[in-house]
Amino acid sequence: MIAARDVTVRIGGAALVRGVSLDVAAGELVALIGPNGAGKSTLLAVLAGDRAPTAGTVTLGGRPVPGQTAQALAARRAVLPQASQLGAAFTAVEVVELGQRGGGDPVRRRRLARRRLDAVELGGMAERAYPTLSGGERQRVQLARVLEQLGDGGGRALFLDEPTAALDPRHQQVVLGLARAAARAGHAVVAVLHDLSLAARWADRIALLDRGLLVACGPVAEVMRPERLRSVYGVDFDVVARPGGGLLISAAS
């Protein structure tokens, strides 16, 4: 679905991403992890078409991403940014409707948008003004908007840039659960994550970036090795197998 080949991004003299090749298939959730400044958000921006690579190619469903119109890209992928600047007093359900493509019956559109708000556990907030919501609620409204753009049919790409940063632990699970559900519905999902345990719990594969290089990419247990994490993050990690599967990963002082 998503294919990056030898992608390099240079801004000024600095190479933010260096020769990264990455494939994400429909149906899987790949977590992009790495320390601050590793190039995660830059790589995500290139995959999503926000930024053209200095060198290398990016394709989405076989078509090159750079040069596509905004409208063509919007039909193939959706993006949840780190923070939203929306200050207008739309209601929550109106924000979700901004993600809907094309026209159609307003009553039906409203019903679909409400259902999407139910999915992010904000069904009761549909008529609240967006600026009056808490940071975590806003983030979930934006996710509902993005999922509404993506649709349920599968075959598209979803990019999430630190989707859980403003969320409490329960809503982190809700949001990543929805991201994985989108993958299971047949979309290719890429999420930048900082919390390694969350990444290990929800991702099908992990892509580890360090100073612009993709240093590891594979199944969770293969990538999440204490010695590798230490060499990238510069701190010791405890990696503990959870009873019932999965890993608990925490930095050790």
Added chain:
Amino acid sequence: MLGGLALALAAIAIVAAGVGAVPLSPGQVVAAMAAPLGVELPWGLSPREQLIVWTIRLPRVALAIVVGAGLGGAGAALQGLVRNPLADPRLVGVSDGAALAAVGYLVLGAPLAAALPAVSPWLLPAAAFAGGLVSTRIALGLARVDGETSSLRLILGGVALSALAGAGTGLLLFVADDAQLRSVAFWSLGSLGGATWSLVAAAALPIAVALGLLLRHRDDLDRLLLGEAEARHVGVEVEAVTRRVVLLVALAVGAAVAACGAIGFVGLVVPHLVRGWLGPSHRTLLLASALGAAALLVGADLVARTVAAPAEVPVGVITALIGAPFLLARVRGARAEGR
């Protein structure tokens, strides 16, 4: 909602058309309007009163409606485009740029008009449009940092542009003759006193085109409120939409300025009130702002020509008296929000 606003506009227009040196009841105004259609209404009026309504009162009210609608719709669209409720065409320098170009044409453009007699009636609106377009581009260019528009830079840029346009107008004063001097005062303060049906038509055509085309971008403007990057993500061709909206705003403001000079604050106050009342969606905002601003300008012009009758106060002075306190309240509110 829009129906209610349209009714309110019609009511204030009919009342305004009755007020003047020869007072007429609203019924007489309606009767005068119905007469050419062959409809006899019970409110009688003399042929002279009929003439007053059709040649003096109605053109002026119609011009206020057209210009108000243009400024209100353009203001709402500009504010949506830059995601900033302070982007009034006058405040950010667009109207002054248009006015400078118009005055420049009036003072210096006689040889051009003589050389191109066929298009000379359109040269003045064209000059105002060009001036508006250039100053819109400069104002938005100055205010944008990393794809976002800062209030501070928008207002400072507006101050700079207005000062520059004022300096340009000042220079033109030196080369202008007496008649031109009077027209310079007219352009910088704004007046609907020159209203004729042909002027109404010359303003209505570009303003109707601009508002109609701006309406087609209502969903794009809604999505732009998400932020430029997010708007692009949901399929808005941000650069093309920006280019087109700027062009249409300059067209509407240029036509308004060419007809009656630079009138401020109409495009600031009304969209703000409408947003608080009907919400930020441009589906209703654009039309409601156009209707509301039309009603406001008809009312402001009524005050302008009656408050010191038989003398006239420039209508721009009245709108500034309404709008400036409003702007101060906005700035206070913005400070409370920490922006």
